[in-house]
Amino acid sequence: SQTIHQWPATLVQPVGSPLSLECTVEGTSNPNLYWYRQAAGRGLQLLFYSVGIGQISSEVPQNLSASRPQDRQFILSSKKLLLSDSGFYLCAWSAGTPMNTEAFFGQGTRLTVV
Amino acid sequence: GEDVEQSLFLSVREGDSSVINCTYTDSSSTYLYWYKQEPGAGLQLLTYIFSNMDMKQDQRLTVLLNKKDKHLSLRIADTQTGDSAIYFCAESISDYKLSFGAGTTVTVRA
Numbered sequence: 692s693q694t695i696h697q698w699p700a701t702l703v704q705p706v707g708s709p710l711s712l713e714c715t716v717e718g719t720s721n722p723n724l725y726w727y728r729q730a731a732g733r734g735l736q737l738l739f740y741s742v743g744i745g746q747i748s749s750e751v752p753q754n755l756s757a758s759r760p761q762d763r764q765f766i767l768s769s770k771k772l773l774l775s776d777s778g779f780y781l782c783a784w785s786a787g788t789p790m791n792t793e794a795f796f797g798q799g800t801r802l803t804v805v
Numbered sequence: 806g807e808d809v810e811q812s813l814f815l816s817v818r819e820g821d822s823s824v825i826n827c828t829y830t831d832s833s834s835t836y837l838y839w840y841k842q843e844p845g846a847g848l849q850l851l852t853y854i855f856s857n858m859d860m861k862q863d864q865r866l867t868v869l870l871n872k873k874d875k876h877l878s879l880r881i882a883d884t885q886t887g888d889s890a891i892y893f894c895a896e897s898i899s900d901y902k903l904s905f906g907a908g909t910t911v912t913v914r915a
């Protein structure tokens with residue numbers, strides 16, 4: 692069966708510091724991978740998605756970047772965090788076929804920028 | 806999430822039925838989903854319905870789909886305290902993208 696791992700679970704970082712959140716998927720190959728952000732009291736905002744190694748699509752301009760160095764690894768990064776980067780970050784994967792569009796989520800990372 | 810709309814809050818008494826409503830905009834969506842998010846956790850796929858279906862029942866959950874009105878609902882029968890969570894409606898807008906609503910916070914009171 693497929694599993695998705697996301698870490699760390701919580702993170703407190705000072706403004707201006709770098710960020711690296713990691714997500715890995717097991718039990719499937721060539722998944723579509725996603726990073727979402729959930730701000731307090733708001734829905735999910737899609738930040739990045741990737742349909743293959745090295746292929747990253749950005750949905751919104753921001754202070755963050757994503758990379759996919761391996762088939763089942765997705766990394767969310769920032770060189771200098773802003774206060775507005777605080778939020779709950781969720782990694783997800785999907786098979787990405789017409790009959791399998793559902794997304795499966797990791798447990799999330801609570802990021803607080805201070 | 807602006808293409809998918811749902812009310813933000815629902816309060817229900819334990820043992821009653823909960824009905825969470827959602828409207829979507831993409832008439833070509835193949836699947837529509839309901840996800841559940843418990844505090845501090847990721848989203849868990851609760852159920853889904855294929856676009857050519859009107860209804861799907863799974864134990865205490867009933868999903869109704871009105872394609873004409875682009876309206877989706879989730880009914881939870883005999884609501885329990887463990888059902889307290891945020892429920893997200895989502896539509897598939899392509900093979901690799903889902904569009905989510907803002908989430909409905911369901912509070913179950915004794």
